[in-house]
Amino acid sequence: xxxxxxxxxxxxxxxxxxxxxxxxxxxxxxxxxxxxxxxxxxxxxxxxxxxxxxxxxxxxxxxxxxxxxxxxxxxxxxxxxxxxxxxxxxxxxxxxxxxxxxxxxxxxxxxxxxxxxxxxxxxxxxxxxxxxxxxxxxxxxxxxxxxxxxxxxxxxxxxxxxxxxxxxxxxxxxxxxxxxxxxxxxxxxxxxxxxxxxxxxxxxxxxxxxxxxxxxxxxxxxxxxxxxxxxxxxxxxxxxxxxxxxx
Numbered sequence: 152x153x154x155x156x157x158x159x160x161x162x163x164x165x166x167x168x169x170x171x172x173x174x175x176x177x178x179x180x181x182x183x184x185x186x187x188x189x190x191x192x193x194x195x196x197x198x199x200x201x202x203x204x205x206x207x208x209x210x211x212x213x214x215x216x217x218x219x220x221x222x223x224x225x226x227x228x229x230x231x232x233x234x235x236x237x238x239x240x241x242x243x244x245x246x247x248x249x250x251x252x253x254x255x256x257x258x259x260x261x262x263x264x265x266x267x268x269x270x271x272x273x274x275x276x277x278x279x280x281x282x283x284x285x286x287x288x289x290x291x292x293x294x295x296x297x298x299x300x301x302x303x304x305x306x307x308x309x310x311x312x313x314x315x316x317x318x319x320x321x322x323x324x325x326x327x328x329x330x331x332x333x334x335x336x337x338x339x340x341x342x343x344x345x346x347x348x349x350x351x352x353x354x355x356x357x358x359x360x361x362x363x364x365x366x367x368x369x370x371x372x373x374x375x376x377x378x379x380x381x382x383x384x385x386x387x388x389x390x391x392x393x394x395x396x397x398x
Contacts, residue, residue: 152263152278154271157208164203164264164307165329166216166257168224170231171201175305178376190374190387202305202329206264211282215260218284218358222253230299231331234370239301244365251353251362256281258295258334258350261327266309280354289354296335296347298381299370305329308378310338326378333371335379343379346371 163171178195207215226249233245260281263270271278276290306328313322322340326333335347342349346369356362371381382390 152207152211152260152271153282154278155208157210159205160207160209160212161200161205162203162207162212162264163201164206164261164327165227166220166223167201168220169227170330171203173201174199175202177202190384202307204264207260215257215281219253219257219260222250223257225249226254227332230368234299234301234331239299239370241299241368241370244367246363246365248361248363250356250358250360251350251364252287252356252358252360255289255295255350255353256284258327259336261307261334262309262325262336265307265325265327270310285358287354287357289351291351294337294342294349294351295353296337296342296344297350297368298333298335298347299368300328300330300333300373301370302373303330304373306333306373306376306378311378313340313343313379322379324379328373333373344371344381346381 165171175198176195177198226247229247229249233241259277263277263281274293277293280286280289306326308324308326311324311326313324314320315322320340322343323338324340324343325336325338328334335343337343348366348368372383374380374382374384374387
């Protein structure tokens with residue numbers, strides 16, 4: 152993230168304290184695009200230490216973890232309680248108490264870890280936003296959206312282009328999704344799904360601002376490995392049958 156030539160450390164994405172401390176199966180998205188696979192029983196390599204990779208240097212990892220980690224964990228665990236008490240069907244406004252700027256900065260750091268090398272050079276404003284804990288000037292053209300993820304699956308995608316074959320519209324997004332919340336960074340093309348909740352306004356606050364919000368966030372399913380795809384299993388199978396009928 153800082154662009155310095157330093158030894159990398161293992162970065163949990165999301166942080167280890169956010170339900171990411173158990174073994175997980177990790178699927179390679181590029182391989183999945185080349186091969187047929189069973190969405191109901193996908194196979195991948197096992198990571199004993201949770202989801203993550205060697206993406207941040209030790210200083211970036213330690214500094215940002217100390218600045219933002221606890222605040223993001225509190226936010227995440229509260230979202231998990233909402234899903235538990237609503238039986239994964241939240242339909243109302245629920246109060247969240249959090250340090251909004253710290254939460255947003257941790258989300259941006261996850262996008263850095265999900266993206267390939269070069270993301271920091273393409274977005275130096277985001278580097279400054281994350282590596283200066285007091286800095287809260289965020290580029291308004293880069294929107295960050297959230298949703299509840301009760302699916303039991305995660306999805307991490309760096310910079311990804313999406314083309315709507317019907318309208319011809321092109322969008323560019325990053326996605327970091329894990330129980331109980333998913334996040335989307337819209338780099339180009341506007342809001343990728345109308346059900347997503349915009350939390351970019353978290354950047355308006357200062358580092359030590361503790362706020363309470365009443366937020367109505369939608370729960371969206373994660374079934375495929377395609378970033379920005381929130382179809383259920385039944386919807387995916389329906390579309391597959393329709394496409395086979397047209398072919």
